[in-house]
Amino acid sequence: MPEPMGFFTDTTVCIGCKACEVACKEWNQLPAENGGIRELSGDSYDNTRRLDGIHWRHVRFIEQFKGPYDGRWLMMSDVCKHCVQAGCLEVCPTGAIIRTEFDTVVIQSDVCNGCRACIAACPFGVIDINPVSGTAQKCTLCYDRLKVGLEPACSKACPTDSIQFGSIVELRTRAQKRVDQLKSQGVKAELYGADPNGALGGLNSFYLLVDQPEVYGLPRNPQLPTRNLAKSSSFSLASAAVLGVLALVGLRKRRMDDMGGPGAGGSN
Amino acid sequence: MSDTFFSGAPHWAWLIILYFFVGGIAGGACFLAAVVDWFGGPEDRPVVRTGYSVAAWGAILSGALLTIDLGRPLRFWHMLFQSANVPALMFKGWSPISFGAWAILVFGLFAVLSALGGMAEEGRLHNPALRAVGGAVRGGLAKVVGGVAGLLGVFIAGYTGILLSVTNRPIWADSPWLGALFVASGASTGAAALILLAPGRGATEQSLARLSAFDTKALVVELLVLVLFVASLGSVNRVWIGFWGLVLLVGVVGLGIVAPLRLHLQRRPLASAAKLVLLGGFLLRVATILASEGIERYRVAAGM
Ligand code: SF4
Ligand code: SF4
Numbered sequence: 130m131p132e133p134m135g136f137f138t139d140t141t142v143c144i145g146c147k148a149c150e151v152a153c154k155e156w157n158q159l160p161a162e163n164g165g166i167r168e169l170s171g172d173s174y175d176n177t178r179r180l181d182g183i184h185w186r187h188v189r190f191i192e193q194f195k196g197p198y199d200g201r202w203l204m205m206s207d208v209c210k211h212c213v214q215a216g217c218l219e220v221c222p223t224g225a226i227i228r229t230e231f232d233t234v235v236i237q238s239d240v241c242n243g244c245r246a247c248i249a250a251c252p253f254g255v256i257d258i259n260p261v262s263g264t265a266q267k268c269t270l271c272y273d274r275l276k277v278g279l280e281p282a283c284s285k286a287c288p289t290d291s292i293q294f295g296s297i298v299e300l301r302t303r304a305q306k307r308v309d310q311l312k313s314q315g316v317k318a319e320l321y322g323a324d325p326n327g328a329l330g331g332l333n334s335f336y337l338l339v340d341q342p343e344v345y346g347l348p349r350n351p352q353l354p355t356r357n358l359a360k361s362s363s364f365s366l367a368s369a370a371v372l373g374v375l376a377l378v379g380l381r382k383r384r385m386d387d388m389g390g391p392g393a394g395g396s397n
Numbered sequence: 398m399s400d401t402f403f404s405g406a407p408h409w410a411w412l413i414i415l416y417f418f419v420g421g422i423a424g425g426a427c428f429l430a431a432v433v434d435w436f437g438g439p440e441d442r443p444v445v446r447t448g449y450s451v452a453a454w455g456a457i458l459s460g461a462l463l464t465i466d467l468g469r470p471l472r473f474w475h476m477l478f479q480s481a482n483v484p485a486l487m488f489k490g491w492s493p494i495s496f497g498a499w500a501i502l503v504f505g506l507f508a509v510l511s512a513l514g515g516m517a518e519e520g521r522l523h524n525p526a527l528r529a530v531g532g533a534v535r536g537g538l539a540k541v542v543g544g545v546a547g548l549l550g551v552f553i554a555g556y557t558g559i560l561l562s563v564t565n566r567p568i569w570a571d572s573p574w575l576g577a578l579f580v581a582s583g584a585s586t587g588a589a590a591l592i593l594l595a596p597g598r599g600a601t602e603q604s605l606a607r608l609s610a611f612d613t614k615a616l617v618v619e620l621l622v623l624v625l626f627v628a629s630l631g632s633v634n635r636v637w638i639g640f641w642g643l644v645l646l647v648g649v650v651g652l653g654i655v656a657p658l659r660l661h662l663q664r665r666p667l668a669s670a671a672k673l674v675l676l677g678g679f680l681l682r683v684a685t686i687l688a689s690e691g692i693e694r695y696r697v698a699a700g701m
Contacts, residue, residue, distance in 0.1 A: 179405070179693075216565060222495035223475040224487055242475045243468015245407040246494045249564035254405035263468035348400035354563045355491050357570055361562040365555040365576030368622060372584045373551075375614045376432045379607055 133232030134275065135211055135333030136284060136292055137300040139307055140345070141318070143204040143291040145174060145188055150206075152286035153186040156271065160261055180207060182259030185268040186283050191344060205336065205345050206283070206292055209234065209255045209268035210322060213330030216354045217247035217256060217267075225265075232297070232333055233270040241265050252329075252351035270334075297333055304337060311339075321347060329353065399633050404565040406690045412466040416459050417557045417682040418586070420501075421579060422675075423455020424554030425587020427508055429611070431547025433604075434540060443600040444591055444608065446515030449543065451590050452550060453512035456505035459553075463501070477502065493560035497553075504553050507546035514539045519598070554583025561685070568689040571633045574626035575685065581619035586678035588612040589657075589671035605667055612674060613661040620654050641688035644680055653677010 153159070160183055170176050173190035180187045187207045194200030211233045218226040218234055225240035226247060236247070236256070241264035248256045248265060259266040271281035279285075284294035293300060301323050311318035318339050322332030328351050342349050430448020433441045464473045472480070476498040479485040489495040510530070516522050517531030534542055558579035561569035569575060588608050595604065627634065637645060652673055660670035 181405075220489075220492045220494060220563065222487065222489065222492055222498060223472070224479055225475070240472075240475060240480050241469070242472035244466075244476070244494060245409065245468070246492070246560075246564075248405050249407040249409075249566045249569075252400065252404055252565040254403055257405060258408070258468050265468070343398065346403060348403040350400055351403075352400065352565070354565055354570065357562040357573055358491060358493075358559070360573040361559045361576045364573050365559055365580050368577035368580040368618065369551045369555060371618055372581065372615060373428075373432075375618070376429060376584075376611055377436065379611045379614075 131231055133297040133333060134295065135233070135270070135297050135300065135335070136208065136281075136294055137304045137323075137335055137337070138206055138208075138292050139304070139337045140203065140205040140291065141311065141316070141337060141339060142289045143188070143206055144289055145190060145202070145204040146288065147177075147188050148286040148288060149283035149292055150177060150184070150186045150188060152282040153268070154184075156274070156282035157185065157269075159183045159185065159259075180209070180253075180255045180267070181257030182266040183261075185209070185266070189346060191340075193340075203340060203344065205338075206287075207253075207346070208283070208334055209270070210253055210329075210335075211268075211270055211333035212351075213325070213333065214353055215329070216250040216252055216352075220246045220250045220354055222246060229272055229275075231270065231272070231275055233272065233275075235269045235272050236265055236267060238262055238264050238266065250354045252348050297331075300335075304335070307337060311337075321345075399567060399571055401565055401567040401570050401633075402692065404567075406566070406693065407564075408690070409466075409686060410690065412462050414679075414682045414686050416462040416466070417579070417686070418679045419455050419462065420459045420557060421554045421583035421678060421682075422586045422590045423452045423459065423508070424504070424550035424552070425583035425585070426455070426590050427452030427504075427511075427550030427587070428547045428554070428584070429587055429591060429608070430511075431543045431550070434543045434547075440601050441604050442518065443598040444595045444604045445543070446512075446518065447591055447595040447598050447600070448587075449508060449511035449515045449546070451587075451594065452508035452546060453505070456501060456508050456553075459501055460505060463498075493556050493563050497556050497560060500549060500552050500556065504546060504549040507542055507549060510534050511539065511543045511546050514542070550587075551580065551583075554587070555580035561689075566689050567633060567692050568630065568636060568685065571631075572626050572629040574622055574629055578619065578622045578626050578681070581615060581622050582678045582681055585612055585615040585619050585674050588615060589674035589678075592667050592671040593675075609661050609664075609667050609670070612670070613658060616654050616658050616661070616674065620650070620658075623650065623654075636688055636692065641684045641691070645684040645688075648680035649677050649684060653680060 173192050175190045177184050177187045189205045191203035215234045223240050223242055225237045229235050243263050256265050256267045280294045284292040308318045321338050322335035325331040426448045430445045434445045464470050479487045513531035514534030522528040522531045555576045558576035562575050564570050588611050592608050657670040657673040
């Protein structure tokens with residue numbers, strides 16, 4: 130059994146070239162949106178806008194400028210986090226979403242029936258329907274390449290090693306070193322998703338960020354969808370019990386009305 | 398900002414809204430029919446029979462709506478059986494959508510049996526096979542079948558709200574009250590459907606008055622739960638500033654709850670009150686689903 134594999138993305142060295150997006154699309158043969166005719170978003174250099182069924186990598190551009198000479202660009206290549214506790218996998222009613230021997234999360238396209246529960250379940254907005262297959266799709270962490278000993282297309286293509294592929298244990302050590310290095314230079318660097326005791330049991334695609342997670346479009350405290358199950362079910366049961374009692378009481382009343390003779394029926 | 402704002406919308410739109418509405422009515426009507434079946438008198442039979450019929454047709458329509466809504470409709474059975482491992486069953490007790498798929502199937506089965514039993518009672522079944530089935534569902538067996546259908550009906554009405562809560566979407570996952578709200582709405586709309594349809598099968602004035610009395614109470618419960626739901630949303634409530642908030646306030650609360658409550662209490666024409674209740678139940682699904690569907694993660698991230 131291979132050890133858990135994943136990505137460490139060091140956002141400080143991303144140059145926004147989108148080589149990862151292109152490599153991903155090429156390897157996975159993902160179609161262009163709208164036949165390749167796209168409106169420009171007007172939002173920085175970001176015309177991809179989001180991860181979805183045909184965009185499994187997405188480079189975010191965050192412009193933080195206070196004045197012409199006072200500012201910075203933040204860039205981050207976003208992808209499925211291959212959560213150790215994955216919300217998508219948890220709810221999928223067809224069993225299409227599986228955990229592989231590499232501890233990654235993969236959607237089997239021949240099983241998925243396009244119910245879209247996983248889209249709403251993912252805390253990161255990673256999944257969407259691929260209009261060609263009619264099924265839910267996302268990054269597979271290049272399961273096909275891993276199987277034959279190749280690294281994923283995106284990390285292979287990344288010219289700055291912003292995306293690094295490897296065993297999770299080793300990546301965590303490397304990431305911590307980089308954080309220490311940046312901190313010694315006075316940069317406020319934090320890891321996001323590297324803690325196995327943290328949110329979702331750790332993310333097998335984790336990040337080095339230099340600002341709040343929200344700035345990068347990441348939730349501060351991602352959670353499993355079933356966190357709401359017990360409470361929501363018991364409140365529903367309570368509501369059902371109240372209405373059940375009301376329905377029964379209505380009928381008992383009728384029996385008393387009958388005893389009370391004509392004219393008393395339906396008096397409320 | 399709630400962490401739910403970073404998730405993606407599942408494109409659950411009109412077909413699902415319609416399903417939630419129809420499923421609520423079917424479940425609610427079936428539950429009331431079962432209660433009246435068990436504890437009502439012989440003069441209430443038209444209400445019972447109508448309720449089971451509404452449940453049966455509602456379940457069939459629900460299944461159709463859910464199937465058409467899938468990205469790959471022909472694979473609907475993948476929710477019931479492990480597609481690579483037939484006949485092993487596919488069931489996840491912790492996933493409302495998985496649980497629900499089975500519940501609709503079983504609910505549909507019991508509701509159809511009860512409806513056939515009701516039609517046989519009226520002597521309306523001419524097809525020999527259906528008449529045989531309908532004729533078998535009577536007496537004690539009919540009560541048991543109807544009782545099971547009624548209990549499953551409550552589940553069908555409410556689980557859709559739980560399903561929405563067991564996600565990471567804004568509004569839905571931000572409150573634990575949606576399931577309770579849909580249960581109450583299922584009861585009120587189920588009663589409303591019976592008020593409108595039962596007279597066609599011979600329901601007495603007295604039966605209808607009792608349904609109206611129950612609908613009144615169900616509407617009060619619904620209003621209370623709606624208040625709790627909105628209160629529990631906290632800062633997420635800013636999503637209501639806009640069109641869907643208006644629909645919720647004017648359509649659901651005003652037209653769908655307060656107006657029919659007044660009509661019920663003034664003992665005005667029951668049918669008008671019932672129609673308003675149905676409208677309100679539909680708009681409740683529309684507002685809660687579309688308000689969340691409209692929130693796009695990339696717009697949130699970009700501060701738009
Ligand atoms: S990031 Fe989303 S899609 Fe990826 S494994 Fe986690 S829950 Fe599933
Ligand atoms: S859309 Fe496909 S992968 Fe997603 S939950 Fe439904 S069946 Fe599973």
